[in-house]
Amino acid sequence: MDWKKKAETITQATGLPIRGVECSNAEWEQLRLEQERNGWELIYLVQNEDRAFLYLIQPEYWDPAARALLKLYLTPAATPQIVQSLTEQLASWFRSLPDHPETPPPRSVQELTWREKRVVFLLERCRNESNWTWETVEPLLRDYIPGIQPTPLIIPLNPIQLLLVVPLSVIGSDSREDNLEWAYGLQELLACEALDSFRVLVSPPLSTLTDAGRSFIELYQLSLAMQRYRPSEMVAASWQYPLERWAAMLPDAVAAELLQAMSSVRAHPALTPEQKETLETLFARQLNVSETARQLYIHRNTLLYRLDKITEATGLDPRHFPDAVLLQLHLLFGRN
Incomplete structure (x- = not known):
């Protein structure tokens, strides 16, 4: 079969860009890589003992329906091999x-x-x-x-x-x-x-x-x-x-054991949504009080008052790094 002529016939019938290229079996993968770098996609490959023939299309012009019809049209060939595109x-x-x-x-x-x-x-x-x-x-x-x-x-x-x-x-x-x-x-x-x-x-x-x-x-x-x-x-x-x-990489059983272990050391704090938001923002701002207040659009003294109330409720001072770590772990594992 004249594979190149078949490609020309498809172009004439559809008006869509398709290219037929022939090479040796040893060259086709390198040729394919070069063509795909230039925006062409290999959609069909036919090989015999020593030669390979490639059908390449410009994918942006071929919608899914046209691609499906093209593969259907090419399928009856003697020894076809449908190949994955580089993207696939x-x-x-x-x-x-x-x-x-x-x-x-x-x-x-x-x-x-x-x-x-x-x-x-x-x-x-x-x-x-x-x-x-x-x-x-x-x-x-x-x-x-x-x-x-x-x-x-x-x-x-x-x-x-x-x-x-x-x-x-x-x-x-x-x-x-x-x-x-x-x-x-x-x-x-x-x-x-x-x-x-x-x-x-x-x-x-x-x-x-x-x-x-x-x-x-x-x-x-x-x-x-x-x-x-x-x-x-x-x-x-x-x-x-x-x-x-x-935490996401831990097995569920390990995460549950960690939460239980932390709770055995100190009761899990009951925090209001506002307190949780305050802590999340404080942790995201590396415990920087001024940056946290700015992010929350509140006065610095208001933030300090909130942090004091959290300390009263939990016994943990979020401005103190070891306490902040415990609070962050409580918030994290408490979400599940």
Whole structure:
């Protein structure tokens, strides 16, 4: 069969970009990598004893229905092999990492190199009753991020989570503040335009695909911690919430034993919502009273009065570091 002519026939019939490329069996993986760097996606591969023929499309022009018809049209070929795109391979690899963190990247993408550092964002939906899919969100992301390529920067992992890998030059700098600001911008974009609840988690800049794998594991663990201990927080970074990340990694039985052990030393304090908010803000501000008062929009003397009342109720002074640790652990494990 003339595979190249078949590709031309499809282009004439649909008006959609499709390319047929022939090479040796030893060359096809490298050729595929080069093509996907230029925005082409391998959708179909045919091989015989020594030759390979690749069908590549520009994915932004092919909607799901057209892609399905294309695969159906190509399927009757003699020895076809439907292959995963680079994005699909990366998604499979990332999904395997929480259970198998030492798994190397797929061989076909190990040569993937980045000319500059990247920042990884983990986007996750927080409501399961929504009917949308990531395909409806991707156009928003492409419009929001200038110069983004079809692959491999947007990587849907499952109906709940999506990885976004952004060149550092787009963000502007490698400072933690800029990374977090970008995460807040993404969260606001999704909340306003997709009209749904999303959480956005961000990693520090990284240089290699292997680093991206490690960052994803950290973000995955952070996601579990946020779901369990900080469900109302919609933006977080992998360098934040170390106590929550530690607690989320504990087996439930161990966490229960810790809470029981702390309660045996001192009764679990009964705190009002205002007192809990005061403590959370104080801990987030590294026990800095002035910064805490400013964050709570109250006078410093009002804050000191609140802290004194907490000490009266609990016997623990939150301005004293050992007592603050106990109070923070009580708040943390008391959420479950």
